[in-house]
Amino acid sequence: xxxxxxxxxxxxxxxxxxxxxxxxxxxxxxxxxxxxxxxxxxxxxxxxxxxxxxxxxxxxxxxxxxxxxxxxxxxxxxxxxxxxxxxxxxxxxxxxxxxxxxxxxxxxxxxxxxxxxxxxxxxxxxxxxxxxxxxxxxxxxxxxxxxxxxxxxxxxxxxxxxxxxxxxxxxxxxxxxxxxxxxxxxxxxxxxxxxxxxxxxxxxxxxxxxxxxxxxxxxxxxxxxxxxxxxxxxxxxxxxxxxxxxxxxxxxxxxxxxxxxxxxxxxxxxxxxxxxxxxxxxxxxxxxxxxxxxxxxxx
Ligand SMILES: [Zn+2]
Numbered sequence: 371x372x373x374x375x376x377x378x379x380x381x382x383x384x385x386x387x388x389x390x391x392x393x394x395x396x397x398x399x400x401x402x403x404x405x406x407x408x409x410x411x412x413x414x415x416x417x418x419x420x421x422x423x424x425x426x427x428x429x430x431x432x433x434x435x436x437x438x439x440x441x442x443x444x445x446x447x448x449x450x451x452x453x454x455x456x457x458x459x460x461x462x463x464x465x466x467x468x469x470x471x472x473x474x475x476x477x478x479x480x481x482x483x484x485x486x487x488x489x490x491x492x493x494x495x496x497x498x499x500x501x502x503x504x505x506x507x508x509x510x511x512x513x514x515x516x517x518x519x520x521x522x523x524x525x526x527x528x529x530x531x532x533x534x535x536x537x538x539x540x541x542x543x544x545x546x547x548x549x550x551x552x553x554x555x556x557x558x559x560x561x562x563x564x565x566x567x568x569x570x571x572x573x574x575x576x577x578x579x580x581x582x583x584x585x586x587x588x589x590x591x592x593x594x595x596x597x598x599x600x601x602x603x604x605x606x607x608x609x610x611x612x613x614x615x616x617x618x619x620x621x622x623x624x625x626x627x628x629x630x631x632x633x634x635x636x637x638x639x640x641x642x643x644x645x646x647x648x649x650x651x652x653x654x655x656x657x658x659x660x661x662x663x664x665x666x667x668x669x
Contacts, residue, residue, distance in 0.1 A: 379488050382458055383495035395506060396525035397497050399450040403433055408456065410449070412437045417474075422448035424455045424473045426466045431456060439625060443527035447493050451475055454492030461485055480555060498524050498534045507535070513543075513634045514598070514619035528621065528630055533557050542616075543634040544571060544608070549593070549627055551577045551584055567641040568609040581607040583631045586620050593622035593629055603633070614639045 390402055403410055409432035422435040435448040455461040465473040476486055506523050510516035521531040532545040539559035546556040556571035577584040582601040586592050599620045605612030619632045
């Protein structure tokens with residue numbers, strides 16, 4: 371069966387919220403599990419990289435969630451992810467075939483497994499429902515301030531909230547999760563993705579040495595102590611073909627050992643102003659690279 375990690379999860383999460391008559395933030399995934407008589411247990415001994423588990427014995431379901439991280443937002447997202455496996459069409463059949471009774475979920479938003487991705491999408495949609503999230507965003511401010519406010523309002527982690535915020539934003543904005551000089555993943559808002567003059571920030575690539583995030587990451591105490599910093603960066607530090615200033619707001623994610631960067635601007639220069647620079651750069655690329663860039667713009 372083909373799995374789409376986006377719209378089906380949104381629709382199913384909305385159905386569940388309606389069924390439980392939930393119309394306010396924060397949404398309580400623990401209460402939803404209890405309503406369905408799903409056993410809940412916090413577990414200190416789950417393997418690293420495993421955020422939680424869904425168990426099925428006969429018709430009885432249980433959810434275990436790791437206590438390795440102290441963040442309530444992380445635990446709530448984990449329980450919501452497991453509820454995704456429980457509520458989404460086809461998941462229970464797929465996960466518990468051949469006598470399996472335990473499914474272990476990967477943490478960190480980086481799984482390539484379509485079932486894991488769909489359960490993450492469900493968790494985001496359930497804890498941060500589009501309409502309620504957008505209404506809260508209207509009074510949340512900008513950039514990292516907005517994400518912090520929404521994380522408190524929704525009871526979600528900064529990382530999960532920032533991903534949702536970027537996906538739903540109508541402004542040019544990107545969030546990047548990094549450690550050291552490596553970018554682990556990035557999510558760009560639609561207005562940024564639609565710009566023909568900017569390359570996309572690619573997962574696994576290095577950070578530009580001069581960008582404020584790379585400097586911030588060189589001192590690990592910044593990350594561990596959850597320090598926060600606001601700077602201005604040049605678009606060109608992050609996007610090939612970019613020119614102009616962007617706000618670069620940075621926060622250390624403490625025990626996760628990672629850094630969250632929010633790049634945003636009220637407005638960016640017109641793409642046409644960057645066209646000359648882009649054409650000149652194209653002359654220096656190999657034909658395969660030119661094709662790669664072109665095809666990416668047309669995606
Ligand atoms: Zn899972």
